[in-house]
Amino acid sequence: MLDLETIKADEEVITIMEMTRTSIEALGFTEHSRRHCSIVSKWTGEILRGLGKPPERVQLAEIAGYLHDIGNCVNRQDHAQSGAILAYNILKRMGMDTQSASAVMLAIGNHDEHYGTPVSDISSALIIADKADVHKSRVKKPIENVLSANIHDRVNLAAERSYLTVDRARDSIALNIEIDTAICSVMDYFEIYFSRMQLCRKAAEFLGCKFSLIINDTRLV
Ligand SMILES: [Fe+2]
Numbered sequence: 001m002l003d004l005e006t007i008k009a010d011e012e013v014i015t016i017m018e019m020t021r022t023s024i025e026a027l028g029f030t031e032h033s034r035r036h037c038s039i040v041s042k043w044t045g046e047i048l049r050g051l052g053k054p055p056e057r058v059q060l061a062e063i064a065g066y067l068h069d070i071g072n073c074v075n076r077q078d079h080a081q082s083g084a085i086l087a088y089n090i091l092k093r094m095g096m097d098t099q100s101a102s103a104v105m106l107a108i109g110n111h112d113e114h115y116g117t118p119v120s121d122i123s124s125a126l127i128i129a130d131k132a133d134v135h136k137s138r139v140k141k142p143i144e145n146v147l148s149a150n151i152h153d154r155v156n157l158a159a160e161r162s163y164l165t166v167d168r169a170r171d172s173i174a175l176n177i178e179i180d181t182a183i184c185s186v187m188d189y190f191e192i193y194f195s196r197m198q199l200c201r202k203a204a205e206f207l208g209c210k211f212s213l214i215i216n217d218t219r220l221v
């Protein structure tokens with residue numbers, strides 16, 4: 001089985017990840033490259049591990065998490081679909097079997113909230129892990145006045161910490177976020193994240209769990 005460290009060290013993967021970083025920076029969006037993908041990889045795997053899935057499934061989930069945003073090196077629009085095809089070809093070239101490479105492709109092609117749907121355990125875990133990564137370090141452009149920044153940047157700038165908890169005994173997955181309410185109100189957060197949270201809820205349901213959103217120790221959903 002192809003492992004994540006081998007994929008991370010692959011020259012084609014490194015080059016495409018770097019192109020993704022420059023493309024996203026040129027668009028002025030939040031960080032979508034190595035930091036984000038490493039965190040999403042870890043959390044996607046942790047969700048399935050926490051739910052008792054087999055190690056091979058966890059490993060594929062970590063690979064899907066790491067490669068999920070590489071489609072941004074093609075175009076931001078439809079990056080889930082372009083990234084899915086790119087990842088499939090890279091993994092096949094590196095010797096992964098067709099069944100496993102297809103499972104990664106399916107998950108990546110369904111991670112985005114516009115067209116994504118939880119269609120497998122890996123895709124469901126990836127959706128939740130991706131939406132859970134909200135943090136101030138993701139804002140890369142210089143912000144002169146935090147309060148007049150656009151809502152996406154403010155929501156990220158306000159996020160001091162976010163983490164997932166998986167409770168297999170209670171069939172629950174919770175996204176915990178600590179935000180600085182002087183920068184962004186809980187309502188601002190909700191405005192941006194409402195559709196993402198709905199998708200997270202569906203993804204958790206696919207995994208047989210309930211999804212909760214906890215902001216500053218208050219359970220919102
Ligand atoms: Fe994405």
Ligand SMILES: [Fe+2]
Pocket residue numbers: 032036040068069130
């Ligand atoms: Fe992402």
